[in-house]
Amino acid sequence: MKTFTSFFICVLISMSAFAQDYALKQLENSPRHHQWVTLESQGRELHNFVVYPQVDEDVPVVIVIHENRGLNDWARSFADQLAGKGYIAVAPDLLSNTQDGIEKTSDFATSDAARSAIYELDPDGVTQDLKTVLNYAQNMDGGNGKVAVAGFCWGGSQSFRFATNAGDTIEAAFVFYGTAPEDQEAINRIEVPVYGFYGGDDQRVNSTISRTEEMMIIAGNTYEYEIYEGAGHAFMRSGDDPNGEQPNIEARNNSWNRLVKLLSNL
Numbered sequence: 001m002k003t004f005t006s007f008f009i010c011v012l013i014s015m016s017a018f019a020q021d022y023a024l025k026q027l028e029n030s031p032r033h034h035q036w037v038t039l040e041s042q043g044r045e046l047h048n049f050v051v052y053p054q055v056d057e058d059v060p061v062v063i064v065i066h067e068n069r070g071l072n073d074w075a076r077s078f079a080d081q082l083a084g085k086g087y088i089a090v091a092p093d094l095l096s097n098t099q100d101g102i103e104k105t106s107d108f109a110t111s112d113a114a115r116s117a118i119y120e121l122d123p124d125g126v127t128q129d130l131k132t133v134l135n136y137a138q139n140m141d142g143g144n145g146k147v148a149v150a151g152f153c154w155g156g157s158q159s160f161r162f163a164t165n166a167g168d169t170i171e172a173a174f175v176f177y178g179t180a181p182e183d184q185e186a187i188n189r190i191e192v193p194v195y196g197f198y199g200g201d202d203q204r205v206n207s208t209i210s211r212t213e214e215m216m217i218i219a220g221n222t223y224e225y226e227i228y229e230g231a232g233h234a235f236m237r238s239g240d241d242p243n244g245e246q247p248n249i250e251a252r253n254n255s256w257n258r259l260v261k262l263l264s265n266l
Helices: 002-019 021-028 073-084 111-118 123-139 154-163 184-188 209-219 246-263
Strands: 033-041 044-052 059-065 088-092 143-152 173-176 194-201 223-232
Touching: 021 073, 033 123, 044 073, 044 123, 059 073, 059 123, 059 154, 073 088, 073 143, 088 123, 123 143, 123 154, 143 154, 154 173, 173 246, 184 209, 194 209, 194 246, 209 223, 223 246
Parallel strands: 059 088, 059 143, 143 173, 173 194, 194 223
Antiparallel strands: 033 044, 044 088
């Protein structure tokens, strides 16, 4: 009975994390306009969650790159929160139609299944998808042509990698607890500022920061980062949960304020 009870509790925790009720509630209560936009990329349909701010002028666009479990409710709620600050947010579902019978992340049976599919993606293919999204973002109605990228975990690493391939076609890359490419030649191609956001209790990622900083200095590139003590990996998501741990909530709030300030300078 004890073993079964422990297993049952673990299942409930996993289901709760996948459901992200707090994020779904935030989306449902949002006054902003949400829509799904389908783009053609590499011979398939790429789905994108788009949120518009309630403003009367053209504004910058932020491409939101999701975590390693796909475009979940929290990633969409983050996009909505960005729109609440006056930016158009475009959140591509990079798992779109990459598995038979799976159109979107929400079609996977579990977040673990989505995570497995993420790591089967070809990095160059991900970059091509992001270039497709970038072209859309640069030319969309309501946008002023300026585009930045922001990503989390796996998406943070993709944000850094995209900066090595996008030249000056983006304004900045915001990397939340993601790692940089290890190739100096790739780092040398970066032409825009990169801003990092890291949790103090995330040694796997943080152990790469000094090397990243060294490479960015060699390349003459801007790399500014903050480490939020006491916060763990994925603190932007866990800190958004009203029932989350206080260090993660504080790190999320401080990071959010920093992000908004940086975006205002685009």
